[in-house]
Amino acid sequence: MYDKTLAELSSGLRSGAFSAVELAEHFLARTERFHTQLNCLISVSPELAMARAADADRQRAEGDSRPLLGIPLMHKDIFCTEGVKTSCGSKMLDNFVAPYESTVSRKLKEAGTVMLGKTNMDEFAMGSSNETSYYGPVRNPWDTDCVPGGSSGGSAAAVAARLAPAATGTDTGGSIRQPASLCNVTGLKPTYGRVSRYGMIAFASSLDQAGPMAATAEDCALLLAAMAGFDPADSTSLDRPVPDYQSTLTNSIKGLKIGLPKSFFSTGLNSAIAQVIETALSEYRQAGAELVEVDLPHMHLSVPVYYVVAPAECSSNLSRYDGVRYGHRADSPKDLEDLFKRSRDEGFGAEVKRRVMIGTYALSAGYYDAYYRKAQQIRRLISEDFRQAFEKVDVIMGPTSPTTAFKIGEKTDDPVSMYLSDIYTIAVNLAGLPGISIPAGMLNGLPVGLQIIGNYFDEGRLLNAAHQYQLLTDWHKKIPEAFC
Amino acid sequence: MNWETVIGLEVHVQLATCSKIFSGASIAYGAEPNTQACAVDLGLPGVLPVLNKEAVRMAVKFGLAVNAQIASRSVFARKNYFYPDLPKGYQISQYELPVVGPGSLDIEPEGTDVRRIGITRAHLEEDAGKSLHEDFHGMSGIDLNRAGTPLLEIVSEPDLRSAKEAVAYLKKLHTLVRYIEISDGNMQEGSFRCDANVSIRPEGQAEFGTRAEIKNLNSFRFVEKAINFEIERQIDVLEGGGTVVQETRLYDSDKDETRSMRGKEEANDYRYFPDPDLLPLDIAPELLDEIRASLPELPDAKKERFVETYGLSAYDAGVLTASREMADYFETVVERSSADPKIAANWVIGELTGALNKAGIELGQSQVSAEQLAGLLDRIADNTISGKIAKEVFDAIWNGEGSADEVIDRRGLKQITDTGAIEAVIDEVLAANPGQLEQYRAGKDKLFGFFVGQVMKKTQGKANPSQVNQILKEKLK
Numbered sequence: 001m002y003d004k005t006l007a008e009l010s011s012g013l014r015s016g017a018f019s020a021v022e023l024a025e026h027f028l029a030r031t032e033r034f035h036t037q038l039n040c041l042i043s044v045s046p047e048l049a050m051a052r053a054a055d056a057d058r059q060r061a062e063g064d065s066r067p068l069l070g071i072p073l074m075h076k077d078i079f080c081t082e083g084v085k086t087s088c089g090s091k092m093l094d095n096f097v098a099p100y101e102s103t104v105s106r107k108l109k110e111a112g113t114v115m116l117g118k119t120n121m122d123e124f125a126m127g128s129s130n131e132t133s134y135y136g137p138v139r140n141p142w143d144t145d146c147v148p149g150g151s152s153g154g155s156a157a158a159v160a161a162r163l164a165p166a167a168t169g170t171d172t173g174g175s176i177r178q179p180a181s182l183c184n185v186t187g188l189k190p191t192y193g194r195v196s197r198y199g200m201i202a203f204a205s206s207l208d209q210a211g212p213m214a215a216t217a218e219d220c221a222l223l224l225a226a227m228a229g230f231d232p233a234d235s236t237s238l239d240r241p242v243p244d245y246q247s248t249l250t251n252s253i254k255g256l257k258i259g260l261p262k263s264f265f266s267t268g269l270n271s272a273i274a275q276v277i278e279t280a281l282s283e284y285r286q287a288g289a290e291l292v293e294v295d296l297p298h299m300h301l302s303v304p305v306y307y308v309v310a311p312a313e314c315s316s317n318l319s320r321y322d323g324v325r326y327g328h329r330a331d332s333p334k335d336l337e338d339l340f341k342r343s344r345d346e347g348f349g350a351e352v353k354r355r356v357m358i359g360t361y362a363l364s365a366g367y368y369d370a371y372y373r374k375a376q377q378i379r380r381l382i383s384e385d386f387r388q389a390f391e392k393v394d395v396i397m398g399p400t401s402p403t404t405a406f407k408i409g410e411k412t413d414d415p416v417s418m419y420l421s422d423i424y425t426i427a428v429n430l431a432g433l434p435g436i437s438i439p440a441g442m443l444n445g446l447p448v449g450l451q452i453i454g455n456y457f458d459e460g461r462l463l464n465a466a467h468q469y470q471l472l473t474d475w476h477k478k479i480p481e482a483f484c
Numbered sequence: 485m486n487w488e489t490v491i492g493l494e495v496h497v498q499l500a501t502c503s504k505i506f507s508g509a510s511i512a513y514g515a516e517p518n519t520q521a522c523a524v525d526l527g528l529p530g531v532l533p534v535l536n537k538e539a540v541r542m543a544v545k546f547g548l549a550v551n552a553q554i555a556s557r558s559v560f561a562r563k564n565y566f567y568p569d570l571p572k573g574y575q576i577s578q579y580e581l582p583v584v585g586p587g588s589l590d591i592e593p594e595g596t597d598v599r600r601i602g603i604t605r606a607h608l609e610e611d612a613g614k615s616l617h618e619d620f621h622g623m624s625g626i627d628l629n630r631a632g633t634p635l636l637e638i639v640s641e642p643d644l645r646s647a648k649e650a651v652a653y654l655k656k657l658h659t660l661v662r663y664i665e666i667s668d669g670n671m672q673e674g675s676f677r678c679d680a681n682v683s684i685r686p687e688g689q690a691e692f693g694t695r696a697e698i699k700n701l702n703s704f705r706f707v708e709k710a711i712n713f714e715i716e717r718q719i720d721v722l723e724g725g726g727t728v729v730q731e732t733r734l735y736d737s738d739k740d741e742t743r744s745m746r747g748k749e750e751a752n753d754y755r756y757f758p759d760p761d762l763l764p765l766d767i768a769p770e771l772l773d774e775i776r777a778s779l780p781e782l783p784d785a786k787k788e789r790f791v792e793t794y795g796l797s798a799y800d801a802g803v804l805t806a807s808r809e810m811a812d813y814f815e816t817v818v819e820r821s822s823a824d825p826k827i828a829a830n831w832v833i834g835e836l837t838g839a840l841n842k843a844g845i846e847l848g849q850s851q852v853s854a855e856q857l858a859g860l861l862d863r864i865a866d867n868t869i870s871g872k873i874a875k876e877v878f879d880a881i882w883n884g885e886g887s888a889d890e891v892i893d894r895r896g897l898k899q900i901t902d903t904g905a906i907e908a909v910i911d912e913v914l915a916a917n918p919g920q921l922e923q924y925r926a927g928k929d930k931l932f933g934f935f936v937g938q939v940m941k942k943t944q945g946k947a948n949p950s951q952v953n954q955i956l957k958e959k960l961k
Contacts, residue, residue: 206760319573
């Protein structure tokens with residue numbers, strides 16, 4: 001049962017081949033068996049899951065046949081869930097149980113999904129390897145000495161090992177796509193504003209976006225349909241109808257114009273990875289797509305711009321963790337300042353502190369213009385590059401990550417080399433565009449992902465292009481042997 | 485040396501919305517601590533602000549009322565600092581692009597000409613919570629009911645030159661915000677608070693001196709006293725050869741002094757940046773037109789109209805237009821009665837205001853309605869009662885004895901205008917006082933008043949005074 005896609009499980013439930021309770025039991029048993037080995041979960045909630053699964057079966061008996069009814073999934077531990085701890089991978093929130101539900105988890109709950117647990121992640125989503133989590137690093141199911149990528153590494157590892165058919169993730173600079181690439185799953189980062197951020201713990205508000213992670217593009221389409229939509233509680237969510245992503249999956253990609261940014265394929269890209277991407281692109285060419293070179297002249301500035309904007313926003317977003325109202329609080333503080341300083345010093349890990357300090361510096365009087373304002377100006381240039389590119393092409397393709405999964409500990413002492421893991425994904429967040437990573441090959445037993453970037457609100461086309469590729473290839477079906 | 489004072493004021497006006505500026509929690513005053521603070525106000529992880537449109541309308545209303553430019557696009561920014569009653573670690577405010585741009589307010593401090601005071605800007609922001617330092621045994625309690633309450637911060641140009649002018653400006657502003665119904669202006673409850681930037685310079689010098697900011701002045705009297713204290717303090721410092729340091733000072737009303745809170749070197753770097761959780765605030769021309777059309781007549785225009793239409797003095801018109809309720813009351817009286825508007829003004833400013841002050845109540849709780857006062861003035865106008873008797877009738881109405889007509893009837897206060905009846909009383913009086921009559925005839929004119937008084941006494945004040953005068957004059961010829 002575990003090797004079925006979400007879409008297949010959905011039809012199995014509909015046909016009565018198995019019940020939601022059986023499905024939940026099956027995946028909970030797998031979770032029980034494998035999760036400590038991968039360290040991909042922070043909380044498992046079996047009682048809650050079984051109760052919801054039973055509810056789903058009851059609803060189905062009453063005639064409810066919605067596609068996600070009874071589908072088990074896991075939520076990244078960044079989404080506030082009523083009654084289950086929401087730690088955001090941090091000691092700071094190790095004791096935090098939200099009194100409210102995030103819009104994403106609420107919508108998926110209302111759609112009938114069954115939450116099995118909450119997945120591990122980089123602390124406050126700051127990291128590209130899942131090594132910054134207070135709960136320890138997540139291991140890549142393809143090689144447990146390797147990282148799964150981050151920050152949605154727990155979700156990627158859980159789906160890759162099929163502890164759940166799907167999981168939610170969030171993507172601020174590549175945090176859905178990069179781990180999807182490193183773990184061989186399909187992960188979609190929607191257009192900024194497509195999915196509500198309410199109840200999703202903020203890292204960098206102008207970049208954060210939630211999205212689905214699953215085995216296939218079709219699964220992601222089913223999940224996105226339930227997650228997307230305007231939310232009056234999020235002023236940055238956009239009031240636009242949610243299209244029927246399912247119906248456009250089968251569109252022909254004959255004549256699809258694919259843009260290939262020169263900068264994505266220039267020096268710096270591992271030649272073996274380049275080879276895998278070329279092979280994937282030739283599948284598209286054979287299917288009738290047209291490949292065109294495009295220029296994104298400011299792409300090289302996206303990493304520096306990101307590491308001004310994201311830390312600046314995070315330095316402010318994380319100010320609320322002060323030990324006063326909730327979360328970690330230092331023991332017997334001498335005075336107010338000691339309470340603030342020690343609560344934060346003890347509650348936050350090294351990477352979070354580094355980014356809070358970078359951001360505080362970038363926003364300081366006298367530096368604001370040189371850093372933050374300048375970064376926002378360049379950010380507009382990057383968006384403009386994409387706008388011009390999308391006048392010529394329908395989608396843009398390239399690698400998701402410059403490397404396959406690296407060894408745990410390999411880059412922890414070198415933040416800059418770690419930051420460069422997101423070199424192909426960050427610009428998409430800066431521009432607010434949608435992007436998807438799909439399994440496209442293997443190198444030395446480790447997965448390689450193909451990234452497809454679309455125009456604003458063009459998730460349907462991304463999912464269509466990804467689905468068509470998945471009809472022609474089998475990479476997305478591969479499951480690491482140790483978990484079969 | 486002669487010193488000139490330079491004052492600029494920052495006024496925080498609490499807006500009279502139903503709910504907070506970024507959440508749906510109530511802003512009603514006086515609730516149990518933390519019962520009016522929702523997840524957004526508590527700054528829980530993952531929550532997001534949603535702008536209250538009513539607060540925006542109110543800010544725009546104010547901007548239009550002071551002839552200010554309304555920004556078609558303004559931006560909310562985060563002001564970052566740590567404080568236990570600031571739940572998010574930042575206050576959402578407006579910084580580089582406020583919703584209300586430059587405008588002005590005309591003031592008329594007692595005994596001077598009209599002065600136009602520049603308003604630099606007004607911006608929307610959220611209030612912080614409150615720290616409670618008593619009753620917690622060495623710890624502090626935090627009440628977040630006030631956190632997220634909508635404020636309009638109104639910043640003046642450094643155009644004010646004395647404590648008196650500062651108070652005149654504040655009073656004018658206070659009147660205005662209540663006129664346009666954007667705030668209850670309640671100073672005890674903190675709905676209208678003021679910080680004053682005060683500096684002095686040698687008369688004739690163009691550059692400003694170094695200023696001190698005096699925080700949290702919550703009554704007009706304290707504003708005046710604090711500024712005057714601060715002026716004296718700065719003069720003492722400069723004349724003693726010292727220099728004024730830029731700092732924040734707190735006014736202590738018990739000791740009537742200001743004292744240093746923190747210096748410039750300790751000043752926070754607030755690291756302002758646009759709040760990414762909120763879209764820029766765009767105000768469409770249609771909305772502007774709609775709000776403009778909904779504006780009531782403003783105090784200055786009303787005052788001018790009262791002078792022109794009703795022939796009132798500028799002073800009386802100023803008093804009557806100081807609050808919208810008072811002006812409405814007056815106009816209702818004028819509309820409902822045939823009395824001269826000047827008489828109506830005298831009654832509202834004199835008898836009515838006196839009675840309200842005596843009872844310590846607001847106009848809204850007045851025991852004499854505008855309609856009742858109009859009825860009373862009609863009886864004076866048609867000579868049913870004299871002005872003197874009218875005061876007795878007013879008191880009776882105040883005490884709940886009904887309308888003027890009812891009181892006059894019940895108490896038999898109708899004026900005697902029957903010439904024969906008055907003549908008869910006069911004859912009686914003259915007959916009863918032969919001595920005085922003789923003295924009067926001998927040239928002691930002053931005794932005329934004595935006879936009038938006797939007649940009025942005999943009629944319990946009900947005889948028409950002018951008829952009494954006229955008839956008495958004839959009789960004494």
